[in-house]
Amino acid sequence: xxxxxxxxxxxxxxxxxxxxxxxxxxxxxxxxxxxxxxxxxxxxxxxxxxxxxxxxxxxxxxxxxxxxxxxxxxxxxxxxxxxxxxxxxxxxxxxxxxxxxxxxxxxxxxxxxxxxxxxxxxxxxxxxxxxxxxxxxxxxxxxxxxxxxxxxxxxxxxxxxxxxxxxxxxxxxxxxxxxxxxxxxxxxxxxxxxxxxxxxxxxxxxxxxxxxxxxxxxxxxxxxxxxxxxxxxxxxxxxxxxxxxxxxxxxxxxxxxxxxxxxxxxxxxxxxxxxxxxxxxxxxxxxxxxxxxxxxxxxxxxxxxxxxxxxxxxxxxxxxxxxxxxxxxxxxxxxxxxxxxxxxxxxxxxxxxxxxxxxxxxxxxxxxxxxxxxxxxxxxxxxxxxxxxxxxxxxxxxxxx
Ligand code: ASP
Ligand code: MG
Numbered sequence: 001x002x003x004x005x006x007x008x009x010x011x012x013x014x015x016x017x018x019x020x021x022x023x024x025x026x027x028x029x030x031x032x033x034x035x036x037x038x039x040x041x042x043x044x045x046x047x048x049x050x051x052x053x054x055x056x057x058x059x060x061x062x063x064x065x066x067x068x069x070x071x072x073x074x075x076x077x078x079x080x081x082x083x084x085x086x087x088x089x090x091x092x093x094x095x096x097x098x099x100x101x102x103x104x105x106x107x108x109x110x111x112x113x114x115x116x117x118x119x120x121x122x123x124x125x126x127x128x129x130x131x132x133x134x135x136x137x138x139x140x141x142x143x144x145x146x147x148x149x150x151x152x153x154x155x156x157x158x159x160x161x162x163x164x165x166x167x168x169x170x171x172x173x174x175x176x177x178x179x180x181x182x183x184x185x186x187x188x189x190x191x192x193x194x195x196x197x198x199x200x201x202x203x204x205x206x207x208x209x210x211x212x213x214x215x216x217x218x219x220x221x222x223x224x225x226x227x228x229x230x231x232x233x234x235x236x237x238x239x240x241x242x243x244x245x246x247x248x249x250x251x252x253x254x255x256x257x258x259x260x261x262x263x264x265x266x267x268x269x270x271x272x273x274x275x276x277x278x279x280x281x282x283x284x285x286x287x288x289x290x291x292x293x294x295x296x297x298x299x300x301x302x303x304x305x306x307x308x309x310x311x312x313x314x315x316x317x318x319x320x321x322x323x324x325x326x327x328x329x330x331x332x333x334x335x336x337x338x339x340x341x342x343x344x345x346x347x348x349x350x351x352x353x354x355x356x357x358x359x360x361x362x363x364x365x366x367x368x369x370x371x372x373x374x375x376x377x378x379x380x381x382x383x384x385x386x387x388x389x390x391x392x393x394x395x396x397x398x399x400x401x
Contacts, residue, residue: 002167003035003125007135007157010044011174012231013077022172022231023084026130030090035125037160039135040081041153042073047136063108064144067137070109071096071145074134074153082132091129095120097137097145102156104138104146111138111146112214113155116163133160154215162222169224171211172231177238178203178210181255185390186397192253193236196243199253199345202379206343207258216240252346252355252400257393261291261339261383262314263371264321265306268331271295275328276305282324288313291341292381294372308372308383311337339371340389342382344400349377355400356380362395 006026013019022038030036041047050069054061061069078094085092100120104111121131135153138146148155154171161169178200179189195203197220204213210228219226219240229237239245269275276295283290291308309317318335325333348355352375359380363370372383384392 001033001035003037003164004029005037005039005157005161005164005166005169007039007153007169007171008041008077008081008231009153009171009173010041010046012172013040013081014044016080018231019077019080019084020087023081023088025231026081027085027088027090030130036130037121037125037164037166038081038130038132039153039157039160040074040077040132041135042070042077046073046076047150067108067145067147070147071134071137074136078132078134085130085132091127092132093124093129094132094134096134097139098143100133102133102138102159104140104148106140106146108144109147110149111140113138113148113159116159118163121160121164148214149212151209151212152214154212155218158215158218158224158226161224162218166224168227169219170227170229171215172229173210174230174232175210176230176233176235177228178208178240178254180253180401181393181397182208182257185257186255186394189397190401192238194239194241194246195253196246197240198243198378200240202343202345203254203256206341206345206379206381207256208254211240249347249350251348251350252344254345255393255397255401256343256345257389258291258341259386259389260311261341261386262309262311262317263306263336263339263383264309264314264317265304265334265336266321266325266330266332267304267334268302269305270329271301271303278328279305279324282320283307283317286316286320288317288320292372292374292383294374306372308339308341336371338386339383340386341372342384342389342393342396343379344381344396345379347378348375348380352377352380358400359396362392362399366391366395368392 082092082094101117103115135156177191181189200216225241293307295305296303321333368388370382374381
């Protein structure tokens, strides 16, 4: 008898009909002879709705109370799913994070799971129950409710898989797997049968929104494969797993992108670590998000220092940069908004310069200037003006994948 963890996202439990469909799927699995633990997210849209309710009261809601509020969303789903499973004649029980002691760090709204007490779940499984657990939530060391960050139910699913030593972790969602690029902007992307943990982490970090990054990190650390698949059909999805299980290593596995990026450039900055650290201390003190930092070797004592942030942070970042420029004697500060970052992820180390060349040729032919270009063994990223995104990403996909 295998132990299966199934995690269902918000769209999979959006209404009564969907909850019943999930119940049917879970019950089928149980009747096939497996033990099933189910993790569910709040019904689609509910977490946003709750956040809006909080914002109507306070522009900066107290984080402990926000967690208290957000945790109610997942509780709706577990209770309804337990009822639906019982209607089908199987034993089921729902639990929140308190009841199964999903311990987390203290940081409200962005906590990390540290421990799960599996005794209660194991006892119920032994007693033939299907156990349903709230995703996204935990409790800190003083038993206050915490949440794991948006999309965090995936992480609850994998963490339970690790704690219970499950045979399989399945993450059910509204897409049927990981694609070579976002089907909403790229024509004919292909579904990947398998992808390695590190490639998935790179894709998730550079804009592919399929899995909560921390869930992939956990799977990686404890070597628990994650099967990402659709709750709307029976198709096989994509298995995120150890590199060793992947027969064919691809040069480029996928292309991801991010919208709404912005760039701040300090021109003619004195090339000393002290000055750069002054800049980044100030940026961090002001809570400005920084995606990429680049600094050139420069001519003589001066160089350019730039960083990529988000459009939302642009006004604050440019104001701060101008203030800083005076303090550190920089001749010019420039800012550019509405940019997009495209990242090619794979075993780039096999032919880094070859890939880079092809990317540059495409940009050259289309007359698009890369504002930032970075390359590591796992990925190549370029930052370009957002208006060129669709054209360039499609050309890269067609020519490189
Ligand atoms: N309900 C939470 C959210 O909307 C957690 C999740 O869906 O994984 O972010
Ligand atoms: Mg999700």
